[in-house]
Amino acid sequence: DLVNGQPPESEDALRYVEMVEVFSTYNPGDIAFIKSVLDGEEIHYYFQGENTNMLVATGAYARLLVQEDQVERAREILQELEFLEK
Template structure:
């Protein structure tokens, strides 16, 4: 017998989970398989203001992204830029949104060389 909430297993005869206070079930449902999502680098920047601006633009458009190395740049500024990684199935849409954006003098646009590949 299993608790559907905490997934604990109990011996026969127990019908209710003492922790969750719910009735037990015979078997737990199968967990959904993990889904792999690929990301592609669009650009890089050393400037936290660029990052904040890009986040607001991408969030407003529903683009899934993350900045690789964003927190490292606060520890060692100018050692490595933060790299904007965009979900591969949204990459074309995102690059169209970002194509006319001018980053600060600290920005490095890597997207032009990656967009065609």
């Protein structure tokens, strides 16, 4: 038998989140360090184009994207680490 109606909304339901670019680098060491710090600060991020084999070889950049509501805090962190100018 089919269930009548829709299941209740879950608090963990997926939702669309706007991501904003705050930094880019081709240095795999910078990427690893930034990831470690952002993880510790519970910043939700994604490095787009983060294929370490290709970054150095081609001079390509990995773009750091963070949730729109965490952009200000992420930029503050990157400034404190001197990846961005204050």
